[in-house]
Amino acid sequence: MKAAVLHAYKEPLRIEEVDISPPRRGEVLIRVKATGLCHSDVNVFEGKTPVPPPVVAGHEIAGVVEQVGEGVTRVRPGDRVISAFIHPCGTCRNCVSGHENLCETFSSVRLKGIMPDGSSRLSMGGKEIRAFLGGGFAEEAVVGENALTKIPEGMELERLAVLGCAGLTGYGAVLAGKVEPGETVAVIGVGGVGLSTIQVLRSAGAGRIIAVGTKKWKLERAMELGATDTVNSKEEDPVKALKEMTGGGPDVVVEAGGNEETIRMALDAVRIGGRVVLVGLPPSSAMIPLKVASIVRGGITVVGNYGARPRVDMPRLMELIKQGKYDPSALVTGRFKLEEINEAVKLLEEGEAIRSLIVP
Structure with a gap:
């Protein structure tokens, strides 16, 4: 698949062929339809958030489920979903006490660009590379099922990508x-x-x-x-x-x-x-x-405050959209192909964008 890969801080992203392995237990493979570009991604590109390169960023992901790993029950192939930037494990103390936005397991790996088991699903030439909070600047991404929310019928998938973080x-x-x-x-x-x-x-x-x-x-x-x-x-x-x-x-x-x-x-x-x-x-x-x-x-x-709870609060945010009280489209100021991502990054750095959608 194609992905926008950062090889060194403060260098342009390169569009390259990257291998992605199947989802493991509790994980889901998504065909990416759009990913919002956020300042948190730019912090990674500049080394201010020092996720080790090579790395694929992108955490406001909207897409369609292609494959599920063992034990996945919340989604199935064909479901339209958005991924939160928080990936709760669902079993740590904070998750079970209602504070999954502060998941201890996720906190231990999020700046390393790896899955909770210590590995990555991305590789190039047989060498493992990192994925920051999902790695949505690519044609496909693997994330934990607890980060995902199914999109109700009648709601446009692409415009909802920004819900994942913003x-x-x-x-x-x-x-x-x-x-x-x-x-x-x-x-x-x-x-x-x-x-x-x-x-x-x-x-x-x-x-x-x-x-x-x-x-x-x-x-x-x-x-x-x-x-x-x-x-x-x-x-x-x-x-x-x-x-x-x-x-x-x-x-x-x-x-x-x-x-x-x-x-x-x-x-x-x-x-x-x-x-x-x-x-x-x-x-x-x-x-x-x-x-x-x-x-x-x-x-x-x-x-x-590090966001809200994906499994509890994302459906409530969807309800606000249905009621006309929240408009995610109002945040989107541009739409760029994956190959144009460096142009989108420049606009965000210059303060001339709110959210740009990167569309494979």
Whole structure:
């Protein structure tokens, strides 16, 4: 099969022939129809998330089941599915206690680009290569069955690919923030995750929803999707603006930018007694100092959130789509063939894309 392979950090991806082995116990082979391109993938390409190359990335996967491994019961060949970026084992302490987004087994292997058994299903010339969170930038992918959700009839498969990360992360951010109806929420970062968060906030009954970003056209998209106000952090001091707009700061701030500046912004802007939800992923080596005294004196709750639960929350997200409360298509700003993936990467790095679909 063809796949976009990263051989060295900060080098262009190469479209090459890669061998893929059959799924093993609990695994599923998918014929990929579309995969969303996310900043987390770009972090891998740049070495900020140091998955060892050669590696095939891509974790917002939509496709059709071709083959199932031993013991698989949740899907069967022919099913249309999307894959979450979280692949729960289903048996560790966190999975069985209802926190499968924090699966301990998955956590131990996700940055190694291997399956839970310590091996990869991809190879070139007889040599094993890695797959990051599914390896969806290819014609086929093998993932664990617990990452998959079947698509209801009547829903277009390709447009749902972004649910696998952007949608699931946005949904998890609202759950983690324990947002109550009428509360004021600021969302810092208006990429795929931020715009998903805004849509879920609207459906959850949040009051004022303030989008913070640097691109005018993305802020306009945020308003279309449910934001009530915007702050352009390139044109004004965002912390000052948020505090003035809300009379002391938002009740909740969701940080979806994933860098030192936006994390500081979130902590400085939230009101006394408020909550900050960190969902943006900075480079794995980042060490960001915090004003601990201010957090303690202000009674600020800081929560890190790694998405929602694939088997529980993805069907709920589907229901929001059916009800017209969440539109994944609004996140898609481009569609590229697998051979054009480097062009899509460039646009995302330049901030000129929200989510691009890579279509084999």
